[in-house]
Amino acid sequence: MMMNPVLRRETKTTLRNWKMFAVITVYTAVVAIGAILYIYGSMFNSYDYSFDPQSMVGMYTVLCAMQMALMLLAAPALTAGAISAERERQTLDLLLMTKMSSFSIVIGKLMSSMSMLLLLMVATLPVFSIAFYFGGVSLLALFGMMLYIVLTACMAAAVSIFFSCIFKKTMVSMVVVYLLIGGVCCFGTLIASLMVNSLYWSMYQTEPNIVLQMVLLSPNPGVGFFSVIQEQMGNNFIDMIFGNDFNQYSGVTAFFIRHYWLVNVLFDVIVICIFVSLSVYFLNPVRKKK
Template identity: 25%
Template sequence: MLGPVFNREASVVPKRAATYLTRGIYLMTLFLLLCTGYLVLDGSRSLVANSDTAKFGGWMFRLLAPLQLVILSALAAVGSASNVAQEKDRRTLLLMLMTRLSGFEIVAGKATATLLSPLTLLVISLPLFLTLPLMGGVSPNQVFAVYLVTLVSVLVSAAMGTVVALWREKTFQSIALTVLALLLLVAGGEIVAAMGSPYSRWATAISAPRAMVAATNSHAGIASLMQTGAGWFVIFGSGLAATVIAIGVKQVRVWNPSREVRLKAPEPETSEEFQRDAAVEAAVRVGENKPFEGPASWKVRQPRHVWDNPILWREVRTWAYGRKILLIRAVFVLIFALIASAVWYQVQSGVAMEPSGRIGRAFPAVTIPVAALGVISLVLVNALAVTSITGERDGLALDLLLVTDLRPREFIFGKLLGVMYAAKELILLPLALIVYLGFAGVMTMENMRYAILAGVGLYVFVTMLGVHSGLNYVSGRTATLASLGTVFFLCVGIAICMTIMVSFRGAFQLQLAPFLVMILGGGAALFAALGWRNPSSAIFTASFALPLITFYAITQFLLQTDHLYVAAALLVGYGFTTAAMMIPALSEFDVSLESDRGDGVSGATKGGPAVVGAATPEPTV
């Protein structure tokens, strides 16, 4: 029914070992979070009374449900956008459009093929969520209501990512516009909610997080979804996904091939035979016996001066990421303006340093919007960095660069500086917000300087992480998911573990053991992502030390002690990890290349030119 595009993906996915590994890791992570919360709470007070067990079940349900919403929605959005963008980079989408496949089979097939992974993860986690009603405090109807909201959010994310990627030409444009469009929906819900309680249902209908909160409410269930507003989100989200898919079906052959895919101008013909034939044809058509002057030559642009580092010159002086990057900057500026307005209101009303949320006395209210803007900025910069390499690889330009006389430092530093220049608005605006908080008196000038230094260190880290993932993963989609997954774990995963510890307050020695299980498990996953191809002692040390350093930095921030320790820990930890990824790239220029391109290059030596005819299974240059 959905066509051969979906049928092929449905037949190939079960044959991949990574499919089952991903499912096992996802389910094990949720189970370990549940066990960690149980051990922490049981260590602080005994779960003898039924009321304590019910409170624990309800609290863990309200923690795991939003976490699953964020993970699966992000996986659907980024996965669908990168999947279609990879087809474009490899020019296989044009071949698909030349077949007799209909627009519905192409668009709906790509969208539903991307949904196989997140929907499978959603199904396998259902038994785990159904164990929570056994503890009390949660009803089965709430579980199914939460799953319905999550399902609709995943559908909207996949539809948005697929259609945006079909519209835009560059991979970064597809991922960034998809993420920003989904964030604008969330921001729109917050704006509507700020208009007053009469508009709260409309805000819930627009915003997936608000719909999730409504679905996890103790009085919510399938029958009361419409009353809480979550039902309106299901209706609105389903209609939005269908509308977006319909637009993609109608416009897929209008958008593709895009105007950026231009044919090269042919060389002017100067042969005597061509001139004679053209002169005769012109005389016959016009009826005049005029001499033929020959074809007009194509206009050639004046050559431009190229810098000593051509990689940096291309990143800075050309539209390497497409002209639509201006649209991405404009949308990010809009989101920044909304968050900055919220921060300004908190500062002016005097609630900036007041407790906020369930983890109240730990986090000031102003921390939430500033941290959200920082995470969005880090994700976009990392996506730009990884796609700067995968775009070259999928376009077969990376092979050509590797056989030139470019030195490793020219390539690596050219990409690093070029990405940071292209993302200058994404970097400078969050730092400007920190400067405002310093001059507004929310934080001291000394702490403001520490925060800026730590922020710069994080931006350098995520940029190098993207370049490292792009160089070490052959598949562009795998590189993107691995790189963004690492950023998500370091920014969100550890914060969730800290939320468990702060919420279930008790003896620290009882909380530390289960928390270390999550930290060490995250370190192992981090090592698998960073050093799966070329493991080293430095990568191993950084992978297991980085979660602990992040945990220490968050703890120091929660204790509201001298922020010098926070900045120093972040700079040392993330600086060491950046060096662990950068030094091998500079010294060996180790790049993973595909072995099945059929270009005659099946192997290479480290630090040297490609070797033709070598028989290594994973060639490197």
């Protein structure tokens, strides 16, 4: 089977470039510094200034949160120029003239970015290994968390490729993606959820419908992330977000509250499908109105 030519070329040129190694070094260093600071912090705060292996569970949460945030920052940076850079370099027409379909080009670009992100994640595994060396975190849990982060990063990458198709300048598409992912998905949904909550309390003196809140927060990767952490670590992040009386719900609603990350996963999959399809549509030169 032939490897996607775009993926093959980009992998080759990226790995040949010293910049990628610099990025891997800086990325791993940031995560490692986070781990060191956490260990020092927990020792400093302990009763007898000693190291408590139980705190490693907390370190796992911190490292995963760092990984998630860094991935959401790195994904648009790596993909926002996927198509617009080809346009700026005047190689897009040559690529569109080949036998490759627009779908293959978009998928090649997406896979190329994802492979770089995976490389960054794999590079930080030694740091994560500290957490499960002391126990409390299983390899399966780590693998599950990594999958969730990869899917979220893939969603951000798919959105970035779409904006890269419609905007001529890489910088413009990057700014729009950061505003959309950071501003709308992360903070916008939280603010909207809080506003709906306070509106319901002021109008009906009750909490809003849980399904409405779940839908509102479905684009928020942070809520999904804490849902995964809750399931793995047994804490109550999601209970705090959706209120304390969620136990009143049963059936499908209760299932999705307990496994809220599934709602985010579903949202991510739908967004990936929609934005990849839109990218394919807009990349097709004879469909585009000029």
